[in-house]
Amino acid sequence: MYDTTYTRAKDASDAAKKMRAAEDGQFIAGGHTLLPTMKQRLAAPSDLIDISHIKGMADISVSRKDVTIGAAATHASVANHSKLMKVCPSLCELASHIGDPAVRNRGTIGGSIANNDPAADYPAAMVALGATIVTNKRKIRADRFFTGMFETSLKEDEVIKAVTFKAPKSGAYAKFPNPASRYAMAGVYVADHGKKDIRVGVTGASSGGVYRAKNMEKALAKDFSADAIDGCKVDEGDMLSDIHGSAAYRANLVKVMAKRAIAAAG
Amino acid sequence: MAKVEMTVNGRMTSANVEDRTLLVDYLREEKNLTGTHVGCDTSQCGACVVHVDGKAVKSCTVLAVQAAGSDVRTIEGLAGDDQLHPMQEAFRNNHGLQCGFCTPGMIMSAVDMVNRLGPKLSEATIRAELEGNICRCTGYHNIVKSIAAGAKAMGKGMKKAAE
Numbered sequence: 420m421y422d423t424t425y426t427r428a429k430d431a432s433d434a435a436k437k438m439r440a441a442e443d444g445q446f447i448a449g450g451h452t453l454l455p456t457m458k459q460r461l462a463a464p465s466d467l468i469d470i471s472h473i474k475g476m477a478d479i480s481v482s483r484k485d486v487t488i489g490a491a492a493t494h495a496s497v498a499n500h501s502k503l504m505k506v507c508p509s510l511c512e513l514a515s516h517i518g519d520p521a522v523r524n525r526g527t528i529g530g531s532i533a534n535n536d537p538a539a540d541y542p543a544a545m546v547a548l549g550a551t552i553v554t555n556k557r558k559i560r561a562d563r564f565f566t567g568m569f570e571t572s573l574k575e576d577e578v579i580k581a582v583t584f585k586a587p588k589s590g591a592y593a594k595f596p597n598p599a600s601r602y603a604m605a606g607v608y609v610a611d612h613g614k615k616d617i618r619v620g621v622t623g624a625s626s627g628g629v630y631r632a633k634n635m636e637k638a639l640a641k642d643f644s645a646d647a648i649d650g651c652k653v654d655e656g657d658m659l660s661d662i663h664g665s666a667a668y669r670a671n672l673v674k675v676m677a678k679r680a681i682a683a684a685g
Numbered sequence: 686m687a688k689v690e691m692t693v694n695g696r697m698t699s700a701n702v703e704d705r706t707l708l709v710d711y712l713r714e715e716k717n718l719t720g721t722h723v724g725c726d727t728s729q730c731g732a733c734v735v736h737v738d739g740k741a742v743k744s745c746t747v748l749a750v751q752a753a754g755s756d757v758r759t760i761e762g763l764a765g766d767d768q769l770h771p772m773q774e775a776f777r778n779n780h781g782l783q784c785g786f787c788t789p790g791m792i793m794s795a796v797d798m799v800n801r802l803g804p805k806l807s808e809a810t811i812r813a814e815l816e817g818n819i820c821r822c823t824g825y826h827n828i829v830k831s832i833a834a835g836a837k838a839m840g841k842g843m844k845k846a847a848e
């Protein structure tokens with residue numbers, strides 16, 4: 420790892436100010452993506468601005484169906500939050516299968532969505548839940564937040580403060596983990612928001628990163644059952660192809676995971 | 686450089702280290718606590734697991750400055766003065782190790798497991814929870830046995846303490 424200078428931000432605007440002052444700064448939360456990348460010398464930020472100690476940044480609040488999760492909430496705290504478990508168990512379930520117990524004690528939801536790894540789990544949930552990403556500057560709809568593999572609409576000095584969403588009527592996430600890394604080879608989050616508003620978020624599979632399977636959403640709005648998506652095409656041309664699986668394999672996995680998620684969401 | 690202070694195994698420590706210093710290097714190089722190992726150095730293997738503020742973390746993927754002000758416990762801080770921790774004793778009695786390299790991390794993860802999930806752990810739970818700890822010699826069988834036994838023994842200890 421190259422040399423770097425570490426500071427802790429007092430609040431979100433302090434973090435943004437420190438970022439503007441830095442030559443080539445990066446925010447750091449859990450560090451479980453950034454530090455491995457720095458160790459490989461694939462990243463060499465001049466400054467690390469730690470946002471995880473900002474007051475309230477790791478809080479989770481649930482009021483009826485309205486959920487707010489602070490950006491620095493760890494995967495473990497999302498997985499084990501008893502009120503969240505009552506209104507949106509599928510998100511707790513998703514968080515409980517990220518990496519391993521030690522990773523879940525450090526990694527955060529804000530870090531995961533800011534990084535937008537095409538194989539990360541949370542992005543699928545964010546688009547399926549219709550979440551809003553709250554930053555120090557604005558509120559961004561999840562559909563507009565994720566703009567491509569490892570790309571988001573965040574500006575350089577923009578800090579995610581929290582994500583908010585309304586808990587769906589029902590939802591489920593089905594993930595086919597890579598047997599070695601446990602990242603998603605394909606992961607599908609299905610959420611039924613009622614009144615025929617069904618959303619399907621797909622991660623792990625597409626070369627463009629997370630996306631919504633709109634054809635499945637349409638089919639499910641008519642008939643919410645696993646069979647309903649039989650006729651839905653998953654375009655191989657958009658799929659990732661690597662040593663872990665071909666595009667055709669991934670396209671098929673997307674459908675299988677979608678069916679599992681639909682069945683689990685019931 | 687930063688002056689980094691943290692409690693390690695109940696004692697206040699401090700050292701001047703570069704900001705890029707990993708927690709595992711702070712413990713091993715600055716504090717000579719070489720029980721915490723570096724296996725893969727890529728956040729996968731769990732040989733470097735220590736507890737930070739009571740939670741298991743991979744100390745190869747945390748900067749020492751991130752842990753400043755925290756309460757850190759390493760394998761060296763687990764045993765009493767003249768008695769092994771029940772989880773250590775269980776690994777000894779159940780032949781839970783061969784080369785021993787992964788053992789400190791295994792034991793720290795195992796203690797964390799019991800702290801979170803209680804002393805009654807099924808084999809399936811133990812195996813799933815060991816996702817982030819890799820052993821290259823035992824085939825895990827005796828590690829799982831050791832953790833089940835150690836968990837039980839910790840449970841008895843908890844009961845006694847409660848009485």
Ligand SMILES: Cc1cc2nc3c(=O)[nH]c(=O)nc-3n(C[C@H](O)[C@H](O)[C@H](O)COP(=O)(O)OP(=O)(O)OC[C@H]3O[C@@H](n4cnc5c(N)ncnc54)[C@H](O)[C@@H]3O)c2cc1C
Binds near residue numbers: 452470491530601
């Ligand atoms: C062994 C291992 C297994 C893993 N398995 C999985 C898995 O199965 N599924 C999965 O989804 N992930 C997995 N991960 C990734 C893990 O979830 C990461 O912790 C997470 O993706 C990043 O969160 P972080 O808090 O560690 O972010 P950091 O590493 O601190 O930061 C990541 C990026 O986000 C930026 N950032 C962080 N917080 C903010 C913020 N509030 N505002 C703006 N930008 C911010 C940083 O600048 C950086 O660019 C795994 C990681 C490891 C090491």
